[in-house]
Amino acid sequence: AQTVTQSQPEMSVQEAETVTLSCTYDTSENNYYLFWYKQPPSRQMILVIRQEAYKQQNATENRFSVNFQKAAKSFSLKISDSQLGDTAMYFCAFMHGSSNTGKLIFGQGTTLQVKP
Amino acid sequence: EPEVTQTPSHQVTQMGQEVILRCVPISNHLYFYWYRQILGQKVEFLVSFYNNEISEKSEIFDDQFSVERPDGSNFTLKIRSTKLEDSAMYFCASSEAGVPLAHKPQHFGDGTRLSIL
Numbered sequence: 044a045q046t047v048t049q050s051q052p053e054m055s056v057q058e059a060e061t062v063t064l065s066c067t068y069d070t071s072e073n074n075y076y077l078f079w080y081k082q083p084p085s086r087q088m089i090l091v092i093r094q095e096a097y098k099q100q101n102a103t104e105n106r107f108s109v110n111f112q113k114a115a116k117s118f119s120l121k122i123s124d125s126q127l128g129d130t131a132m133y134f135c136a137f138m139h140g141s142s143n144t145g146k147l148i149f150g151q152g153t154t155l156q157v158k159p
Numbered sequence: 160e161p162e163v164t165q166t167p168s169h170q171v172t173q174m175g176q177e178v179i180l181r182c183v184p185i186s187n188h189l190y191f192y193w194y195r196q197i198l199g200q201k202v203e204f205l206v207s208f209y210n211n212e213i214s215e216k217s218e219i220f221d222d223q224f225s226v227e228r229p230d231g232s233n234f235t236l237k238i239r240s241t242k243l244e245d246s247a248m249y250f251c252a253s254s255e256a257g258v259p260l261a262h263k264p265q266h267f268g269d270g271t272r273l274s275i276l
Contacts, residue, residue: 144215
């Protein structure tokens with residue numbers, strides 16, 4: 044069974060600095076997707092970034108980028124120029140590439156506090 | 160921007176009672192999901208629903224649970240006889256259809272906090 048592990052329950056960063064959140068996963072499949080979701084204190088979870096396992100190039104979305112290490116089964120999220128609005132819980136998630144049900148498998152989450 | 164809405168935001172129920180959690184997905188979405196998050200634990204998949212039937216359910220989703228799309232706009236989760244361990248935040252999500260489905264982001268509601276006494 045697929046598992047997703049986030050080993051950092053809490054992290055903090057100073058505004059404008061860079062922070063990296065870690066995620067590892069376990070799968071025997073070759074075709075899958077990885078995601079980072081953000082859940083601000085208002086509770087609605089939103090998609091931050093998606094990575095296709097078949098793509099070697101790391102995904103980027105503005106200040107958010109990932110370091111996808113397929114062999115190591117590692118998928119970290121880097122937030123550059125951190126802003127107060129980045130304060131949230133961040134979840135790493137996995138989906139089978141051939142999924143026709145949309146099931147997401149989440150990690151435990153990392154609470155990020157951006158300090159002014 | 161369209162949102163997934165969930166009601167109520169907080170539900171308190173006596174153990175053994177039935178509870179219905181309600182969700183209004185985004186109108187052009189065709190896939191619907193329920194997830195739950197027990198306090199301090201990870202978000203867990205419960206069920207996905209497409210074309211008026213369950214497409215996948217987890218081990219958690221036993222006979223006490225059911226889902227329904229009663230009127231083409233609402234998507235409900237019913238827990239028939241609640242247990243203390245059902246206390247959790249329940250999230251509804253929806254997405255467009257497409258292949259691969261992973262390219263269609265899931266949009267989440269704010270959640271319903273269910274407290275079983």
